[in-house]
Amino acid sequence: MTAAPGSVDPVSYFGDIRSQLDGLPTELLGEYRAAKRVLGIPRAPRIVAIGEAWHLGALLVTADGVLATGDVARSLEPSRKGYTAISARERDELRFAAYRGGVPEGRAVHYNWTPIDFAALAAGGTSGPLAIQDGELRIRWSAAGGYAPLDGYLRERIELARGVL
Template sequence: MDGRPAIAEAQEAVDAAVAELTASGARAEVLAEWRTGRRIGPLRRPDAVAAVGRVWRLGALLLAPDGTLRRTGEVIQAQPLRFDNHQSNRAAVRRELRVAIEKAGIPAGETVNIDAPPVALADVLEVSWNGSGEPGTLVPLPVYLRERVELLAHPPGGA
């Protein structure tokens, strides 16, 4: 079976989504990468977060203004650091991320998407609403994008 018509339809949906989100001034979030520190002789540069652009979060997918789709990676909100004792391992990891985000100069209150891997359009012709990928949860990408873009571009009152 030839997937070219489905890919063309999906590309049209992505292009329409970018146009609608841009025109509506929808809220975009920071896209960042985790960069592992490297050794330079006896010294080691610390791990760091680097902002690489902005994206719109559409549930399971992120959409960049250039039409690139990414899977949602680690999502964390930049906020001032607190010094909590007796943290779980997960809280300690998130604190390390917040320290790196603060050092990157990302302002408090920004939502940061870290290490969101790009995805080929042909790999997301169907998207699972709940992330399980089980039959019955998959919808065509154009349908998924229309609903998610509508929610982001024109949020319901009180949202």
């Protein structure tokens, strides 16, 4: 059952979460930029870092918003390799794209994320993995699973980030 609009304020809720995250390490947010030509010279695709966020499972919390996670690549300097599987080549191409985009080697970057629409949530709808049900914010952290209370989910991930668990 969907809660009545206005029963939960997601903006205030995530403001409180940000105060708990202060001082914890962040991860890079990136934007995939497809291959293109610049002055007739081909330019390889790249993943460019555009910000930082706290990674909390299915969510990325930024200084001014919340995002549903998408994909992640760990930057790797391009090299010549022989591949036995196309999927391995494709994964490395994304790692190389992160490196070409200026992400330091070995550093992870999140891309293909989607913003959470707080207005839709406040109106009693859903956005990404979040919904308001029975007057409480809930998360669906698995496509096959149901919704679980967001409080417990985030509490556990913040404790993990602090090294408490």
